[in-house]
Amino acid sequence: MLSTSKTKLLTELLNLESVQVIKYKKLPQVGLILYTEAQSKKATCIRCGNKSQNLHQNHRYLIKDLPISGQSVYLRINRRQFKCDNCGKPFSEELNFVKKRRKYTSRLAMEIVKQVLADDIKTVAQNNDVSAEEIETMLKDKTKELKQEKSSRLKKLRNNDFGNCRPGVLFRLFNYSFSILNHDLLEWEHFHYYIDRF
Numbered sequence: 057m058l059s060t061s062k063t064k065l066l067t068e069l070l071n072l073e074s075v076q077v078i079k080y081k082k083l084p085q086v087g088l089i090l091y092t093e094a095q096s097k098k099a100t101c102i103r104c105g106n107k108s109q110n111l112h113q114n115h116r117y118l119i120k121d122l123p124i125s126g127q128s129v130y131l132r133i134n135r136r137q138f139k140c141d142n143c144g145k146p147f148s149e150e151l152n153f154v155k156k157r158r159k160y161t162s163r164l165a166m167e168i169v170k171q172v173l174a175d176d177i178k179t180v181a182q183n184n185d186v187s188a189e190e191i192e193t194m195l196k197d198k199t200k201e202l203k204q205e206k207s208s209r210l211k212k213l214r215n216n217d218f219g220n221c222r223p224g225v226l227f228r229l230f231n232y233s234f235s236i237l238n239h240d241l242l243e244w245e246h247f248h249y250y251i252d253r254f
């Protein structure tokens with residue numbers, strides 16, 4: 057069991073109103089697993105709206121959440137089943153951070169959708185709370201690094217290969233897949249030309 061101060065810190069870092077972290081585990085190659093429990097002993101019946109604390113059974117499982125400091129994060133959550141004191145029927149509680157039958161938090165889904173829709177530096181900058189200038193610097197640094205690597209799988213791209221590529225797609229490609237592109241390293245000047253057009 058974690059100390060109260062550690063529990064409190066992890067719960068604050070997690071920043072989900074309705075749950076608290078009770079322990080954690082770090083698994084190599086997987087990430088951080090945060091074990092959570094509901095803050096409230098009660099849940100609202102989905103049929104009649106009555107608040108019940110008549111716990112019927114626990115249903116614990118893992119869902120994926122936003123990463124912390126570059127590490128994948130999974131939450132072990134408990135979607136409890138209650139038996140309603142009023143209408144007498146069993147119900148599965150609603151959790152405000154994960155939809156039923158989904159294995160990821162709503163905030164992770166939102167983040168991913170935003171990034172998929174982002175097709176210019178400005179949007180990506182806003183989503184990640186960094187400036188467009190910082191992103192340009194990141195890209196410049198990455199380009200330098202890659203040039204220095206002189207990896208055999210990186211060779212210059214023919215200008216033609218970009219002719220039909222939408223600038224937004226190109227940008228995403230470079231922003232998220234720079235290091236795994238297995239055939240191309242674009243010259244910075246050429247790349248910059250595309251950034252200027254966004």
Ligand SMILES: [Zn+2]
Pocket residue numbers: 101102103104105106140141142143144145
């Ligand atoms: Zn009910």
